[in-house]
Amino acid sequence: MLGEVIEFFLDAPIELFVDATLGDGGHAEAILHGIPDSEIVGIDRDPQALETVANRLVEFGDRMKIVRGRFGELAEIASRSELPPVGGVLFDLGVRSEQIDDPKRGFSYIRDGKPDMRMDPDTGISAFELVNEASRGELARIIAKYGEQPGAGRIARAIEIERRKKPIESTIQLAEIVRKAIHEATAADLSRVFQALRIEVNNELEELENGLQAALQILAPRGLLVVISYHSLEDRIVKQFIAEEVKGCICPPDLPVCRCGHRPRLEKVTKKPLIPSENEAKANPRARSAKMRVARKIF
Numbered sequence: 001m002l003g004e005v006i007e008f009f010l011d012a013p014i015e016l017f018v019d020a021t022l023g024d025g026g027h028a029e030a031i032l033h034g035i036p037d038s039e040i041v042g043i044d045r046d047p048q049a050l051e052t053v054a055n056r057l058v059e060f061g062d063r064m065k066i067v068r069g070r071f072g073e074l075a076e077i078a079s080r081s082e083l084p085p086v087g088g089v090l091f092d093l094g095v096r097s098e099q100i101d102d103p104k105r106g107f108s109y110i111r112d113g114k115p116d117m118r119m120d121p122d123t124g125i126s127a128f129e130l131v132n133e134a135s136r137g138e139l140a141r142i143i144a145k146y147g148e149q150p151g152a153g154r155i156a157r158a159i160e161i162e163r164r165k166k167p168i169e170s171t172i173q174l175a176e177i178v179r180k181a182i183h184e185a186t187a188a189d190l191s192r193v194f195q196a197l198r199i200e201v202n203n204e205l206e207e208l209e210n211g212l213q214a215a216l217q218i219l220a221p222r223g224l225l226v227v228i229s230y231h232s233l234e235d236r237i238v239k240q241f242i243a244e245e246v247k248g249c250i251c252p253p254d255l256p257v258c259r260c261g262h263r264p265r266l267e268k269v270t271k272k273p274l275i276p277s278e279n280e281a282k283a284n285p286r287a288r289s290a291k292m293r294v295a296r297k298i299f
Contacts, residue, residue, distance in 0.1 A: 001276055001292055005090060005226055006034040008294055012087030013222040020071035020211055021092045025053035032060050041065045045120040049096060072207030074214035085220035091227045093234050109175035109190045117198045127197045131168050136160045147196030155181045205233060212241045219297040228292045235291050242266055242295045269294040
């Protein structure tokens with residue numbers, strides 16, 4: 001949804017933007033080309049992504065600044081960098097294709113590798129540690145909550161049984177355990193289980209909540225918040241965040257007079273989420289589930 005991002009950012013009050021999920025630099029490159037005087041601060045926790053982007057966007061010189069970090073620490077990054085108010089913040093929450101396609105990163109149930117799933121391979125616990133060390137109850141909770149997967153308890157029990165025999169060292173091995181736990185398991189079942197583990201490993205939902213709050217802090221008045229999500233849990237957080245920030249009074253409904261003095265800080269730009277065009281979905285099947293929500297800061 002490159003075209004849509006540029007179209008919204010063309011209406012920004014300042015041509016300084018934050019790409020909070022830099023990835024392979026596709027959005028950043030499109031913005032730098034599409035808005036000639038623009039500057040971007042790009043953030044990502046994956047050192048491989050940052051190396052790729054540094055080479056890809058070298059032609060833009062000082063217009064492109066790259067920072068290694070998590071978007072959940074956006075407020076700290078902005079403070080540390082003495083970043084002035086910005087015209088727009090972009091979150092593209094999808095996993096990079098390069099991460100999925102590289103067996104060594106352990107994201108995929110199709111390509112065999114050690115289950116890792118860390119966005120930053122240098123920090124935190126891996127999926128290998130999670131599936132081999134977390135309690136059965138904890139695994140069931142993760143799979144049910146973050147994968148919204150039926151039969152989470154059966155899957156957790158199957159993992160516990162198998163790891164007693166030998167450590168679960170392979171993504172294919174893990175996928176086979178899920179298949180045996182669920183009768184006629186589909187690709188969607190496997191995807192949801194792997195998604196749940198990945199979300200837990202990277203603390204993705206709490207990172208998103210923190211990142212959205214920070215984005216609101218660093219946006220200039222009339223600045224734009226653009227978020228592209230790929231599954232219902234992410235989209236729900238974004239939707240609720242915007243809904244809360246477009247509210248005026250938040251006093252209890254039985255109070256006859258407002259006492260909170262709360263003012264809305266955002267206004268919706270997109271009343272409903274935008275989705276990829278039919279042509280884009282055909283060209284990039286991984287983008288089919290994308291939903292874009294856009295809001296503008298009022299003050």
